[in-house]
Amino acid sequence: MTRASHRKPFARLEWDRSSDAKLKPAELQLWSEAFPEPIQPNTAFQGRIIHGENASVMTALLDEFEGQIDLIYADPPFLTGKAYRARIGQGEDSRAPKSWRTTQGFHDNWSDGAAYLDMLFPRLQLMHNLLSESGTLYLHLDWHASAYARVLMDEIFGPDRLINEIVWVYHGPSPIRSAFNRKHDTILAYTKSKEYTFNADDVRVAYNPSTIKTFKSSPRAGFGKQPDLERGKVPEDWWYFPVVARLHKERTGYPTQKPEALLERIILASSNPGDLVADFFSGSGTSVSVAARLKRRWLACDPAPTAFTTTYRRLLMTSGVEPFTLWKTADTHNEPALDLEVQITTNEDQVEVRIETISSRDSTELHFPEDLVLWEVDWSHENEIFQSQSQVIRSWRSEELSLQLQHQYSSAGVYEIRIRAFDSLGRYGLFSYKVQFKQ
């Protein structure tokens, strides 16, 4: 069979589909604007974190972004039948759960495989619609659903648009004794058209030392083809990167977090600086924080509250990140669930704010200051949109978190100071106070 005859799917997957409900667009609401420190001279917003369910979010985004996204990384639930919990609290990477506990992460339970495909198929179709003509979708799965997803992808993109089936291999402990340890994931890379971005030179890696030795001792080893040993090679379609394990600097505690090195290779290969990279199953925000670091524009979406706050914290801690916005949907539960006690002291044109404590409005256990993971200030709050102008962020393994911030006003006036604080469960609270400065 020739390659040309692969244009149409030569195999089709049929499953017990439930009715094809028309997707309703989410009502997207701008919630706040973030200006990470140090404030970048270019204040154009470069990214969005959207707290919501992706089918309705993507449907809503079609108006603005149809055919506009250059790279989509999709790491959905894998059809494992498990519910994943996020680890929160100090020392969440320790084996002994002394001070950490778990909270809701995301579920991967389906009534059957058909229900899973009902979820996946329309979302892959939406991603296809959002991709630009030169764009690529990387779909990350494992042995549970990858074979079925490939048939779906062939149907949506066409079989000849599969550019790679990448195998990510890793190692780690496993309880399995009745089969080989399952230690690889499968990433299907499909392009929208034949003209797609692929920056081979940006992802080259060194040749294996034994290859270098062979060619150095015998230049004719490659049947006359002499590789450029200095430049390195384009990687094979199997990649080894360690999983994000305990004690890794980048570990956030969010379940199934993927390694930044893996995302870096994907983003460097399939996008250019200034391109738009999206992740609609964004979890802890691995892809978008790498995209921001590599100067791409980005979109992240996830309905899990811990995913939203983890991504937000992570972006704020990413070096060189430019301003971005936070969005909610009309369906997202977005009421403050924390109370803040704050002390405000003014002196001439200076103000100091100090968080005294935070408490939960319901009976949920909350330890202060351990559970305070991020607090931020809008020094001159004016309308409904919170502008995060200063932030104090707890890093993943830090016990330290400053509880005070100062600010100097450059002109006289009455200012509303608004403070927002998040706890480790992804809940937030607000505090407002007016100060007046005279000339």
Ligand SMILES: C[S@@+](CC[C@H](N)C(=O)[O-])C[C@H]1O[C@@H](n2cnc3c(N)ncnc32)[C@H](O)[C@@H]1O
């Ligand atoms: C495998 S995890 C992603 C992990 C992520 N790549 C990382 O490095 O942290 C899958 C994510 O998809 C999210 N998810 C599940 N259903 C979703 C939906 N309908 N819309 C948006 N996100 C969804 C889950 O909340 C979860 O965070």
